[in-house]
Amino acid sequence: MRFATWNVNSLGVRLPQVLDWLAAQEQAGQPVDVLALQELKLTDDKFPHEALQAAGYQCAWHGQKTYNGVALLSRLPLQAVVKNIPGFADEQARVISATVGEGDGDGTHSVRVVGAYFPNGQAPGSDKFAYKMDWLNALREWLRQELVQHPRLLLMGDYNITFDDADVWDPEGLRDTIHCTREEREHLQALIDLGLADSLRRFEQPPKTYTWWDYRDLGFRRNRGMRIDHILASTALLPHLSACAVDKAPRKNERPSDHTPVVLTVA
DNA sequence: ATGCCTCAGCTCCTGAGA
Numbered sequence: 001m002r003f004a005t006w007n008v009n010s011l012g013v014r015l016p017q018v019l020d021w022l023a024a025q026e027q028a029g030q031p032v033d034v035l036a037l038q039e040l041k042l043t044d045d046k047f048p049h050e051a052l053q054a055a056g057y058q059c060a061w062h063g064q065k066t067y068n069g070v071a072l073l074s075r076l077p078l079q080a081v082v083k084n085i086p087g088f089a090d091e092q093a094r095v096i097s098a099t100v101g102e103g104d105g106d107g108t109h110s111v112r113v114v115g116a117y118f119p120n121g122q123a124p125g126s127d128k129f130a131y132k133m134d135w136l137n138a139l140r141e142w143l144r145q146e147l148v149q150h151p152r153l154l155l156m157g158d159y160n161i162t163f164d165d166a167d168v169w170d171p172e173g174l175r176d177t178i179h180c181t182r183e184e185r186e187h188l189q190a191l192i193d194l195g196l197a198d199s200l201r202r203f204e205q206p207p208k209t210y211t212w213w214d215y216r217d218l219g220f221r222r223n224r225g226m227r228i229d230h231i232l233a234s235t236a237l238l239p240h241l242s243a244c245a246v247d248k249a250p251r252k253n254e255r256p257s258d259h260t261p262v263v264l265t266v267a
Numbered sequence: 268a269t270g271c272c273t274c275a276g277c278t279c280c281t282g283a284g285a
Contacts, residue, residue, distance in 0.1 A: 010274055039274095042275095066275050067275085128283095179285065215272035219272090228285075
């Protein structure tokens with residue numbers, strides 16, 4: 001099975017690109033089975049479920065006007081859908097979870113998938129940074145329980161956090177700025193400490209591999225980017241991971257999202 | 268560098284993203 005995550009920066013604008021990308025994967029003989037989308041930027045009533053269903057995908061979505069919004073697309077049924085972080089009151093639509101495959105997530109063949117759009121945080125010391133920290137605390141404590149109930153779990157999405165300097169095009173110039181602060185990285189490490197692993201780094205990657213490039217100043221052409229979209233896999237899934245890579249092709253489209261997909265293959 | 272680009276919206280500017 002192949003799992004992917006993609007921050008599309010408006011599904012209203014990017015739907016044709018999503019459909020094209022999914023079709024291209026299928027034509028290449030590597031269909032994407034589950035795709036997590038972030039930044040839909042549309043309300044639930046505007047979600048294009050018919051077009052996606054016609055393309056062979058069942059959907060679960062949690063939308064919001066103007067900002068945020070997340071969805072899961074799957075070729076197999078999505079079961080036990082949960083929106084946002086239970087117990088954490090949040091007006092922002094940032095998380096959607098479901099079980100894919102047989103069973104309820106604790107079975108041998110099913111996987112519990114959590115798709116997430118982590119808060120940006122804007123700048124250290126801001127109200128939005130404080131919200132990011134609160135949100136990360138809530139996510140971690142909820143996932144601690146989820147991993148007990150669902151040992152086979154993937155956490156994928158736009159984390160808005162880099163692991164280390166290798167994830168940043170200019171680590172000196174961007175030191176301690178948003179996505180690169182010690183506090184954010186400690187939160188990311190705390191997720192790893194729950195029993196999750198960074199799928200991409202389990203496989204050899206080209207140097208300067210990023211998932212986001214600024215629209216401004218020819219960021220993509222100059223490869224001035226950051227790796228802030230991740231797929232974390234639970235310990236129980238690790239023996240089954242067979243590949244993980246960033247697909248830069250969609251970032252070369254006309255009117256691209258500023259993010260590009262990360263794809264994980266699980267045997 | 269309070270800049271660059273893109274998107275949504277009570278749209279001809281502003282807020283937010285990262």
